Amino acid sequence: MNATPTASSELPPETRRFVHDLRNCLASMRAGASMLRRSANQPAIVEKVADGMYEQVQEMLDLVDEFIGRPKAEQNVAAEAPAKTGPLRILIADDNTDAANTLATYLRLSGHRPVVAFDGGQALQLAASEPPDVMLVDLTMPTLNGFDVARNIRAQPWGSAVRLIAVSGWFSPEVIDRISHAGFDAHVTKPIDMDALPGVLQSAR
Numbered sequence: 001m002n003a004t005p006t007a008s009s010e011l012p013p014e015t016r017r018f019v020h021d022l023r024n025c026l027a028s029m030r031a032g033a034s035m036l037r038r039s040a041n042q043p044a045i046v047e048k049v050a051d052g053m054y055e056q057v058q059e060m061l062d063l064v065d066e067f068i069g070r071p072k073a074e075q076n077v078a079a080e081a082p083a084k085t086g087p088l089r090i091l092i093a094d095d096n097t098d099a100a101n102t103l104a105t106y107l108r109l110s111g112h113r114p115v116v117a118f119d120g121g122q123a124l125q126l127a128a129s130e131p132p133d134v135m136l137v138d139l140t141m142p143t144l145n146g147f148d149v150a151r152n153i154r155a156q157p158w159g160s161a162v163r164l165i166a167v168s169g170w171f172s173p174e175v176i177d178r179i180s181h182a183g184f185d186a187h188v189t190k191p192i193d194m195d196a197l198p199g200v201l202q203s204a205r
Contacts, residue, residue, distance in 0.1 A: 022064060030057045030191065061191060088201060089113045091132040093123035093149060094167065095141045099190075103136070106194055112201075120144025124152055131158045134201060137184075139168040139175070147182040154183035165200060167192065 033054035090107055094100040095118050104114040115132070117123035121143035127135065135153065139146035146166055153159040166179040166187040179187055188200055 026061050087112045088133040091115050091135045093117045094138040120149045123149050134163045136165050136167050150182040150184050
């Protein structure tokens with residue numbers, strides 16, 4: 001039975017919070033399944049269970065998205081930037097600690113060098129101490145939101161070399177216009193599709 005699409009703005013606040021928490025939980029489960037699928041030298045049973053878990057969790061995420069009338073995860077990748085070989089230093093800025101740490105674990109297992117900031121101010125401090133190759137920046141954070149973080153990064157002498165990727169649960173045309181003006185190179189929708197993430201990162205400057 002298909003869920004009836006509902007505009008997220010029409011949902012009561014408590015329902016929106018519940019759906020947000022549910023999607024974060026499912027996203028963490030999908031990330032864990034994705035990491036197991038990519039792990040080397042594992043028993044066949046682990047691979048089989050991980051594949052089944054990933055597919056089932058993805059179906060649940062699709063159902064939640066259908067309920068709130070949200071389009072499937074999309075990405076906007078700037079293709080003109082040359083790919084960088086070797087591990088990337090990736091700064092994750094997200095006040096959702098579980099989501100940020102799960103993403104960091106996935107990136108570390110993929111051979112990259114992730115660091116995590118849980119608010120916009122901390123993200124700027126970490127970026128200034130050692131400029132990253134890529135920043136995955138949640139748009140809604142305390143201290144400084146993602147738009148302010150992007151503008152501050154672009155104002156630095158080294159800021160033009162950082163690939164900025166906006167992360168959010170929803171991208172309306174107005175938000176996409178704002179992230180472009182703030183200096184972002186691309187955007188990905190939460191929950192991040194871990195299988196698609198390498199394609200987002202491969203154009204890092």
